[in-house]
Amino acid sequence: MKSPFHAWLPKPLIPLGVLILLMPTLALSGVYPANTADMVGGLGTLSEYFMMANYAATIGMFCAYPIMLKVKGYWNSRTILLVSFTATLLLSVVCAETTYPEVIVAASLLIGFFKMFAMIELIIPIMFMISPGGDRARFYTFFYPISIGIGQVSAYVTAFISYEYGWSYVYYVMVIASLVCLAFTLLLYHNDPLEKQIPIENIDGLSLLLLSVSLMLANYVLCFARYENWSDSLLIQGASIGFIITLLGFVSRQNSLTHPLLDLSVLKSKNVRLALFLIFVMGIFFASSSLQSAITSGILRYDAMTSAQLNLWMLPGVFLGGVICFIWFNYQGGFKGIILLGFAAFTLYHVILYLTVSPDMGLQDFHIALIAKGLGMILLFVGLGLYQANKMTMVGMINSGALMIAIRSFVGPALFSAVYAFALYQGQQQHLVDLAGKMDALDPQVTARYMAAPQSGLSQGTEVAQIMGARALSGSVQVQAILVTVKEWMGFISIAGFVTLAFVSLRSFQPVNKRRLVNLRRRWRRLALIPYPIP
DSSP: OOOSBOTTSOTTHHHHHHHHHHHHHHHOOSOOGGGHHHHHHHHTOOHHHHHHHHHHHHHHHHHHGGGHHHHHHHSOHHHHHHHHHHHHHHHHHHHHHOOOHHHHHHHHHHHHHHHHHHHHHHHHHHHHHHOTTOOHHHHHHHHHHHHHHHHHHHHHHHHHHHHHTOHHHHHHHHHHHHHHHHHHHHHHBOOOOOSSOOOOOOOOHHHHHHHHHHHHHHHHHHHHTTTTTGGGOHHHHHHHHHHHHHHHHHHHHHHHOSSOSSOGGGGGSHHHHHHHHHHHHHHHHHTTHHHHHIIIIIISOOOHHHHHHHHTTHHHHHHHHHHHHHHHHHTTOOHHHHHHHHHHHHHHHHHHHHHHOOTTOOGGGGHHHHHHHHHHHHHHHHHHHHHHHTTOOHHHHHHHHHHHHHIIIIIHHHHHHHHHHHHHHHHHHHHHHHHHHTOOTTOHHHHHHHHHGGGGGGGGOHHHHHHHHHHHHHHHHHHHHHHHHHHHHHHHHHHHHHHHHHHHHHSOOOOOOHHHHHTHHHHHHHSTTOOOOOO
């Protein structure tokens, strides 16, 4: 099969060029979490819109996943990349110029959709460059650290750009990055037609519509439920009913079609069911980033750039996890051990924060915890991904991989983020009332804090000094309320971690089928839609 790259290109330049294309592709998004606070202030709207836009990009990627091989079998790599990068460029301009958050949500959905096509065009050649024999374990242990590392670095870069110049400039930088990607695509990829073009057929548009509408309705419910007061809101009620109806319609249609958009029969596999359940459970630990943000922004008052810089401490754990996975699967270690290590690392992260969270924490107090979090992330991404793919056909891996993306990047994090947001709000209010009720003017600590603040305001009068003292007390109580709530939930999540470790310990996992993993290349080549190997 013919390579998609120009024949005159020196072979050593191809991996470098593909890597240059991959870096901005992984960073592309409709919303960049590091500059969300600036967008909320700049547009004067709710943060829930941008949370919804962030998950909408994942939904777009999920919706593209079932049809990407059909598209790849009809158009060559150059055409797919040019269309994808042009679409993301135009949508980034829309996000930068619009003043309507609803437009950003819709644009994020489309950015995720087109981004998926570009990613698969870049991931497949990288997979065979990293592992010429098609060893999926080897590929995962190299690719996941690279992709997660690029994500963390891009978060810091976008926070820096937003802090120095403004949130809209982040999109303009991504426009420039898309232009660079277009130029490299023209340089690297030829425009020759495919040797065997497969007509696009059996793409059920109604199924795709039902799937996207269902997930976006669920996205709205999970992001706006707390703001709308949960089930008391008619909008939340209507969106919940609409989600159930469209989801049932989608599932029913897949079961009735000869060629379904997403083959749900993969759920009959024990591996897939257990892996998806554990990936969902992983959302309990993955979504606790909001609790860490409550510490850094609500208690320590760090800005977005400092928080993004702090999260870079996940990178040592990520790369350490890649080394562990490489050694582990190279010596045919079992799935249970790597999954146990992953959940143990996540549990350690929460235990450390539970024990150390306080108003006088410093950046150094997060370092070991974040290294453990990065380690747990990569171990579970690799371990659960390989376990799900073990003994699966290539078509089965594609369908189960789509479900894995949906649960890992949307369902789990969105659901538990909503739970934590509600818990933080309710817990903070409850502890605020409890702490305020215990304040006594005869308490020396209360009196000292009340009298310390007004000293600078005495020159402005007694009334101003009293107001400043009351504000100082109120601020102190609010910080304590956040602190107690976060500490409680870090404890609850730590307990959930130990329960998960016990569950995994008692489960039996099938051994690694090394031969099936190594023969991944052969299984890819059985799909005539993939014009590879790479020279």
